[in-house]
Amino acid sequence: MKKKNNKSRSKGAYTTWLLFGTAVLLLLGSVAGSSQAALTYYSENYSAELRMFDIGVTLMENGKEVSWRNYTQKDDEWDEGGSALLTYLLNNQEDGKETYGEIQPGRQYEEELCVKNTGNIDQYVRVMIYRYWVDAPKEGEDPIPVEEREKRRDISPEWIRLNPWIEKDGMPSESQGWVLDKNASTKERTVLYYTGILKTDEVSPPFADNLVIDKEVAKKVTTTETVNGNYKTITMTYDYDGVEFVLEIDVDAVQTHNAVDAIGSAWGVDVTVDADGNLRLGR
Amino acid sequence: MSRKQLYRRRTVFLAAFALILLFGSSLKDSLAYFTTYTTTRGSARLVLGSKTEIKEEIEGFIKKIQIVNTGDADCFVRARIYAGSLLKLTESESVPEGGAAHWRKDADGWWYYESVLKPGEATNVLSVEIGVSPELMGLDIDNFNVIVVQESTPVLYQEDGTPYADWNLSIKPEESEVTGS
Numbered sequence: 001m002k003k004k005n006n007k008s009r010s011k012g013a014y015t016t017w018l019l020f021g022t023a024v025l026l027l028l029g030s031v032a033g034s035s036q037a038a039l040t041y042y043s044e045n046y047s048a049e050l051r052m053f054d055i056g057v058t059l060m061e062n063g064k065e066v067s068w069r070n071y072t073q074k075d076d077e078w079d080e081g082g083s084a085l086l087t088y089l090l091n092n093q094e095d096g097k098e099t100y101g102e103i104q105p106g107r108q109y110e111e112e113l114c115v116k117n118t119g120n121i122d123q124y125v126r127v128m129i130y131r132y133w134v135d136a137p138k139e140g141e142d143p144i145p146v147e148e149r150e151k152r153r154d155i156s157p158e159w160i161r162l163n164p165w166i167e168k169d170g171m172p173s174e175s176q177g178w179v180l181d182k183n184a185s186t187k188e189r190t191v192l193y194y195t196g197i198l199k200t201d202e203v204s205p206p207f208a209d210n211l212v213i214d215k216e217v218a219k220k221v222t223t224t225e226t227v228n229g230n231y232k233t234i235t236m237t238y239d240y241d242g243v244e245f246v247l248e249i250d251v252d253a254v255q256t257h258n259a260v261d262a263i264g265s266a267w268g269v270d271v272t273v274d275a276d277g278n279l280r281l282g283r
Numbered sequence: 284m285s286r287k288q289l290y291r292r293r294t295v296f297l298a299a300f301a302l303i304l305l306f307g308s309s310l311k312d313s314l315a316y317f318t319t320y321t322t323t324r325g326s327a328r329l330v331l332g333s334k335t336e337i338k339e340e341i342e343g344f345i346k347k348i349q350i351v352n353t354g355d356a357d358c359f360v361r362a363r364i365y366a367g368s369l370l371k372l373t374e375s376e377s378v379p380e381g382g383a384a385h386w387r388k389d390a391d392g393w394w395y396y397e398s399v400l401k402p403g404e405a406t407n408v409l410s411v412e413i414g415v416s417p418e419l420m421g422l423d424i425d426n427f428n429v430i431v432v433q434e435s436t437p438v439l440y441q442e443d444g445t446p447y448a449d450w451n452l453s454i455k456p457e458e459s460e461v462t463g464s
Contacts, residue, residue, distance in 0.1 A: 012287060012290035012291065012294070013290060015294060016290060016293055016294040016297060019294060019297065019298045019301075020297045020298070020301060022301075023297070023298060023300075023301025023302065023304070024301065026301070027301065027304055053317060055317040055318065055319045056319060057319050057320070057321055058321065059321055059323060066323055067321045067322065067323035068321055069319050069320060069321040070319070071317075071319065078319075080321065082321070082323055083323070084323060084324065084325040084326075085323055085324060085325030086325030086326070086327055087325060103327040103328070103329060103330075104330065104437075104438065104439070104440050105329065105331070105437075105439060105440075106439040106440045106441065106442070107439075107440030107442075107444060108440075108442035108443070108444065119317075119319070121317060123317075130324075134326070136328050146324060146326045147324070212442065213329060215439055215449070217329065217331075218331050218437060218439070218449075237332065238331035238332050238437075240329060240331065241329070241330065241331040241332035242328060242329065242330070242331075242332070243328070243329050244326045244327060244328050244329065245326060245327060245329065246324055246325070246326045247324065247325055247326070248322070248323070248324035248325075249322070249323060249324070250320060250321075250322045251320060251321050251322070252318070252319075252320045253318065253319050253320070254316060254317065254318045255316055255317035255318070258316075261316075262316040262317075262318075265316055266316055266318045
């Protein structure tokens with residue numbers, strides 16, 4: 001009886017190690033397959049051009065590159081950089097005279113925004129535009145970066161009118177190949193998808209062309225009355241004098257190969273792609 | 284738990300672990316899509332407030348009015364002069380040598396300064412000559428008032444960049460009073 005038990009136990013252990021060994025062999029086999037393929041490739045007697053697939057995207061403002069992030073063909077190293085939006089726009093008013101970063105309500109400022117494919121693979125792109133107001137630093141206060149300042153939620157983001165995405169004029173659902181994602185957009189955020197494929201070095205049609213601060217912002221005033229001898233002064237103070245508006249833009253790019261799954265995985269949205277490569281939101 | 288059961292469990296565990304390792308090694312590749320992104324922002328200050336002051340001199344029966352932009356933003360200004368009906372007011376602009384005329388009297392009774400007044404700048408002089416009528420001389424009064432009211436409004440722009448004033452947005456009406464005798 002004891003002998004039978006020992007035999008059964010050794011059979012169980014044998015099965016265990018056999019299965020484990022098989023699994024390890026399978027695992028090593030999958031790695032060995034790749035190595036073998038690589039060796040076969042290099043053992044050929046003719047030369048082959050080895051091309052790396054690099055993705056890169058750049059935001060253009062009035063024809064100039066303002067922000068980019070391009071893969072550099074090295075392990076997880078990216079060439080990224082740029083400058084702030086609106087800087088040269090504000091410094092080139094009135095025959096090059098500096099305007100000290102101030103903007104006048106109602107005035108139309110050129111703000112042509114495009115996306116350029118600066119990688120070497122085709123891509124789909126989307127942009128997220130954020131518009132909001134923050135308090136300006138007070139006199140004598142150390143400058144605080146815009147992103148660290150408190151948002152002024154009492155001032156409507158709609159007064160930052162980035163044409164053509166203006167609620168007041170009837171927000172379009174698409175413009176020049178850019179389609180609005182209504183479900184993801186809010187008063188502060190506008191999400192746009194470029195429906196075509198953006199090829200290497202290609203610049204998209206502009207998703208915006210000018211910027212206007214709505215004159216409504218100048219209509220909120222507080223009135224105070226003071227009497228000083230023979231003078232009576234009624235002072236109306238503009239509530240929003242000195243506030244700063246912020247325009248923030250995120251650009252996302254993704255490969256066109258296996259686009260539906262890639263976009264679903266990278267951006268978390270459902271899309272369909274037709275035979276010509278045109279993107280449509282939703283399944 | 285019997286030893287046999289223990290072996291059986293270990294067998295299943297090791298087999299499952301091996302399968303996870305096997306599929307896990309190929310999982311990373313299938314999730315690696317080419318993606319990138321870039322972000323930037325910019326901001327600009329909104330300038331609305333303008334400050335103006337009346338600067339005036341009185342020479343006999345002539346009141347010389349100027350409005351000075353004491354704020355840090357461009358503005359438009361206008362002025363209006365009030366007096367009793369027995370006083371005859373003659374208003375005119377004194378244009379500096381080599382300068383241009385900017386004051387224009389509108390049908391609404393206001394004098395509009397048609398040039399943008401930049402910070403620190405003053406308007407051309409608007410002179411008001413006060414004429415005392417014989418009826419007033421015959422009355423037993425010892426003083427009279429000439430009141431100047433001025434308003435300013437920030438410069439607004441048409442979309443093509445043309446500056447204009449919206450007087451419904453005017454700020455700081457200021458009155459100055461002169462008493463004569």
